[in-house]
Amino acid sequence: MCSLRSQSSLTVHSTDPYNAEPAPERLVSSFLTPQKDLYVRSHGPVPMLDAGHHRLTVDGLVATPLDLSMVEIRRRFPVRSVTSVLQCAGNRRGDLRQVRPVSGDPWSAGAVGNAVWTGAALADVLHAAGVAADANPSMHIVFTACDTCETDHERYRYAASIPIGKALSPEVLLAYAINGEDLAAEHGFPLRVVVPGYAGVRSVKWVTGITVQLEPSDARPQARDYKLFPPHVTKETADWDAGMTINEMPVNAAICQPSAGARLQPGPTLLRGYATVSGRAVVRVDVSADGGRSWHQGMLKCDQAAPWGWTLWEATTDLPPGEHDLVVRAWDSAGQTQPSSPDDTWNFKGYLNNAWHRIRVTAG
Amino acid sequence: MCSLRSQSSLTVHSTDPYNAEPAPERLVSSFLTPQKDLYVRSHGPVPMLDAGHHRLTVDGLVATPLDLSMVEIRRRFPVRSVTSVLQCAGNRRGDLRQVRPVSGDPWSAGAVGNAVWTGAALADVLHAAGVAADANPSMHIVFTACDTCETDHERYRYAASIPIGKALSPEVLLAYAINGEDLAAEHGFPLRVVVPGYAGVRSVKWVTGITVQLEPSDARPQARDYKLFPPHVTKETADWDAGMTINEMPVNAAICQPSAGARLQPGPTLLRGYATVSGRAVVRVDVSADGGRSWHQGMLKCDQAAPWGWTLWEATTDLPPGEHDLVVRAWDSAGQTQPSSPDDTWNFKGYLNNAWHRIRVTAG
Numbered sequence: 167m168c169s170l171r172s173q174s175s176l177t178v179h180s181t182d183p184y185n186a187e188p189a190p191e192r193l194v195s196s197f198l199t200p201q202k203d204l205y206v207r208s209h210g211p212v213p214m215l216d217a218g219h220h221r222l223t224v225d226g227l228v229a230t231p232l233d234l235s236m237v238e239i240r241r242r243f244p245v246r247s248v249t250s251v252l253q254c255a256g257n258r259r260g261d262l263r264q265v266r267p268v269s270g271d272p273w274s275a276g277a278v279g280n281a282v283w284t285g286a287a288l289a290d291v292l293h294a295a296g297v298a299a300d301a302n303p304s305m306h307i308v309f310t311a312c313d314t315c316e317t318d319h320e321r322y323r324y325a326a327s328i329p330i331g332k333a334l335s336p337e338v339l340l341a342y343a344i345n346g347e348d349l350a351a352e353h354g355f356p357l358r359v360v361v362p363g364y365a366g367v368r369s370v371k372w373v374t375g376i377t378v379q380l381e382p383s384d385a386r387p388q389a390r391d392y393k394l395f396p397p398h399v400t401k402e403t404a405d406w407d408a409g410m411t412i413n414e415m416p417v418n419a420a421i422c423q424p425s426a427g428a429r430l431q432p433g434p435t436l437l438r439g440y441a442t443v444s445g446r447a448v449v450r451v452d453v454s455a456d457g458g459r460s461w462h463q464g465m466l467k468c469d470q471a472a473p474w475g476w477t478l479w480e481a482t483t484d485l486p487p488g489e490h491d492l493v494v495r496a497w498d499s500a501g502q503t504q505p506s507s508p509d510d511t512w513n514f515k516g517y518l519n520n521a522w523h524r525i526r527v528t529a530g
Numbered sequence: 531m532c533s534l535r536s537q538s539s540l541t542v543h544s545t546d547p548y549n550a551e552p553a554p555e556r557l558v559s560s561f562l563t564p565q566k567d568l569y570v571r572s573h574g575p576v577p578m579l580d581a582g583h584h585r586l587t588v589d590g591l592v593a594t595p596l597d598l599s600m601v602e603i604r605r606r607f608p609v610r611s612v613t614s615v616l617q618c619a620g621n622r623r624g625d626l627r628q629v630r631p632v633s634g635d636p637w638s639a640g641a642v643g644n645a646v647w648t649g650a651a652l653a654d655v656l657h658a659a660g661v662a663a664d665a666n667p668s669m670h671i672v673f674t675a676c677d678t679c680e681t682d683h684e685r686y687r688y689a690a691s692i693p694i695g696k697a698l699s700p701e702v703l704l705a706y707a708i709n710g711e712d713l714a715a716e717h718g719f720p721l722r723v724v725v726p727g728y729a730g731v732r733s734v735k736w737v738t739g740i741t742v743q744l745e746p747s748d749a750r751p752q753a754r755d756y757k758l759f760p761p762h763v764t765k766e767t768a769d770w771d772a773g774m775t776i777n778e779m780p781v782n783a784a785i786c787q788p789s790a791g792a793r794l795q796p797g798p799t800l801l802r803g804y805a806t807v808s809g810r811a812v813v814r815v816d817v818s819a820d821g822g823r824s825w826h827q828g829m830l831k832c833d834q835a836a837p838w839g840w841t842l843w844e845a846t847t848d849l850p851p852g853e854h855d856l857v858v859r860a861w862d863s864a865g866q867t868q869p870s871s872p873d874d875t876w877n878f879k880g881y882l883n884n885a886w887h888r889i890r891v892t893a894g
Contacts, residue, residue, distance in 0.1 A: 416866035449774045501882035502780035518865035
């Protein structure tokens with residue numbers, strides 16, 4: 167059994183379901199985010215599971231269905247570790263509210279973290295079930311969880327799916343540890359999926375079933391949520407089949423230090439933050455102290471051996487007395503940068519906001 | 531022997547070297563760009579080569595150096611075809627001049643095309659030379675061409691390189707045909723490299739040498755050109771080692787029809803264009819007839835079996851009498867869209883401009 171940790175350092179958006187994020191400055195204190203500082207996104211009550219009784223079944227279009235205990239998962243499959251970002255599709259949603267209202271929790275820039283995840287490679291488990299490396303590339307792998315969620319008077323079991331091509335990639339784990347310690351209950355104890363490069367919605371916590379099938383999951387998180395729509399679409403007009411399924415995420419960056427609204431000593435000021443992108447490298451971070459009229463470059467800190475990890479950055483800028491609009495934007499290895507304004511990223515669900523991150527501070 | 535084709539339909543930016551692009555509306559007349567409508571980017575005089583005497587050598591860190599005739603290349607290696615975009619890193623550079631001057635030809639939106647390329651897989655040739663699939667991943671593959679170029683009073687042989695991981699990917703070809711016909715002289719006859727997903731600079735024409743080595747090419751196109759710099763860097767201050775080597779390219783889109791400045795009949799108006807991105811899919815194209823204040827979606831035409839090809843789009847919009855700012859922006863499968871303004875993409879070399887494409891037309 168595992169109990170819910172004290173999360174007193176997190177800003178709580180809701181208690182039921184439990185959704186909370188760290189203050190952004192917590193994120194830049196270390197390259198690896200301690201579990202206690204990792205945002206929590208739940209869709210239902212956090213299940214309190216017993217590792218001794220937890221099972222993982224693998225079924226559907228497999229040659230050899232599996233029914234595994236946690237001990238079997240740990241013993242039967244090689245132990246793999248991957249340093250990876252975990253980021254909510256709604257990270258930085260709060261900044262979209264200055265354009266028009268959006269649904270969902272108003273996440274600041276803290277719905278993201280970077281950790282070493284350890285467990286079995288999903289590919290190893292799928293191969294043990296007889297899924298071949300050259301399997302039908304249109305198949306999907308559905309992850310079913312233990313939590314029961316409730317939205318709009320509908321009760322459902324949390325589930326989501328990923329394409330088999332991604333599922334067979336070596337970085338995708340069935341993780342039982344984070345940063346060398348057991349998962350906390352709210353982070354998926356005793357077993358969760360970690361899909362590096364994909365939005366957190368696919369990294370299903372408390373996973374108990376894996377099903378190989380020909381189509382994506384029809385569960386709400388896959389079929390009627392976590393899709394990107396054009397700006398004119400509303401909750402009432404959304405055609406869920408037409409929305410873009412959110413898997414990979416765009417290049418993004420945030421200023422974590424100083425914090426928005428801070429009153430600072432005039433003079434040289436250290437700015438720190440993170441930058442992320444899916445499947446590419448962050449190659450440059452530009453910082454502005456004048457709202458985006460002029461820029462200089464931040465120093466980057468990443469781990470070349472951790473291509474799924476994030477990039478931390480820092481820059482020093484001179485702030486004379488007065489108000490200042492501090493801005494950051496990142497560039498990825500395809501020469502892609504971020505849109506300047508949340509007007510350009512607004513969507514009614516408030517997903518994937520990667521407009522330049524702006525904070526106002528006062529010096530003096 | 532092969533002679534230079536009549537390119538009377540192209541807009542010529544310079545004759546020596548020969549640089550020319552089609553009118554944008556030519557690009558949307560077919561999914562595959564006819565060779566005669568494909569932009570030409572040269573760095574020196576177009577060499578007139580004899581296929582009967584052309585040789586390709588493969589040397590450097592290889593177990594078995596090769597020296598191949600064109601007949602041997604065609605007979606010894608399986609024939610592979612790939613539908614792929616070829617795009618200049620300077621495509622749409624012209625739009626950056628409204629911000630500040632840039633160096634290089636003022637390409638409009640025509641320095642791009644989409645064709646079926648046929649030849650030998652580079653991986654097959656490298657394997658024949660004894661390069662293993664698990665070769666040192668930091669190695670580079672240098673392509674040396676037959677053309678002698680001259681810039682800033684420096685004469686050099688054209689060469690460029692790509693990382694071995696990309697070189698061993700099955701889509702990279704040593705191509706001797708385009709759309710089922712021989713390459714024209716200005717497109718690389720008798721043999722050129724085609725690196726799908728990478729800027730055209732790496733798709734070396736008239737290739738005669740392949741060298742496997744531990745570092746990128748030190749030739750000018752690799753070492754002192756085709757790099758992306760921040761907006762404050764100038765020709766005088768550029769540290770070429772610090773610039774980002776341009777390989778993959780960001781999501782981009784252009785309106786090809788109507789043409790900029792067109793005078794149209796008021797009423798329903800058909801807009802057509804293309805969208806491109808490296809290593810991802812184009813999932814949505816937004817079109818605006820009011821400068822970007824409101825948007826509607828274009829219909830997309832792509833080939834699911836051609837992941838390296840482009841996406842054509844069309845949309846109909848109602849234009850009342852008057853002047854109109856038509857705008858397009860695309861979104862890729864990571865939810866990434868384009869910056870709104872060329873202020874946000876400007877760099878002194880004028881590369882990778884993927885700001886929203888805007889044209890002004892008059893109805894009535």
